Amino acid sequence: MKVEITVNGEKKIADVSPETTLLKMLRDEFDLTGAKLGCDVGDCGTCTVVVDGESVNSCLMLAARASGSEVLTIEGLATFQKLHPVQQKFEDLGALQCGYCGPGMIMSAKNLLDKNKSPSVDEIRDALAGNLCRCTGYTKMIEAIQEAAKEINTTNAL
Template sequence: MDIRLTVNGSQHALSVPPETTLLGLLRNQLGHTGAKLGCDVGDCGACTVIVDGKPVNACLMLAGQADGREILTIEGLASREQLHPIQRAFEEHASLQCGFCGPGVILSAKALLDENPDPSRQEVRDGLAGNLCRCTGYTKMIDAVLHAARVMRNETDHSGAKVEG
């Protein structure tokens, strides 16, 4: 079937078999391997991408259902010049170890902060509940998301120093 979609700002027109998932399309057709194939049934969140502003499991969406939609993957988050504030906070808080879950976790965090720029710790936990991590125990991820939120609200810089009004 024929599909048109926008991935990280670039438009694509492709033809894929109907049983192709959005995850398969991103990884195999477009070479965006940031979204990972983990459980393949929507439990682990490693395949999380943002579709029309909402985080979803790309393994649970058919490519055909993404027709006409706008997709953001981890490849579209940083610019050539600098990391996204969430990525930078993850780096500074040493929030990832093996990193397999990272693209999904960071996109879940991005979707959360886009909607709620000042989340409570509990809201961050809830926003990341769909992403499994077997290395870190989550604490440093949650710290990083809260820190990134403060940076994005211009309340602090990445060192944690207060931004002078």
């Protein structure tokens, strides 16, 4: 079936079988391998992408369902000029180790900051509950998200 979708600002069309998940379409049809398959059941969150402004597990969403939507993936976050503040702070603070959870984690963090300009530690933990990381213990990520929030707020205030 034909799926028309806007991914990272670009209109795309794919012909996929109906059982294709959004994740599979992003990876196999569009070569966007940032979002990853970790558990295949919606527990680990490494497949997280933002669909019409809401973060979702792309492994649990059919591509057909996303037809007509605007999808943002990790690949659409940075521009040539600049990393997204969350990406920059994750890098500066060493928030990622093996990195496999990173794309999903950063998308969840980005989505949180879009909705909540200065999240508390508890709010950050709540927002990351659906993203599992086995390396870091999350502490650096929480710090990085708080730093990113500060930066975004400072930039916006200027």
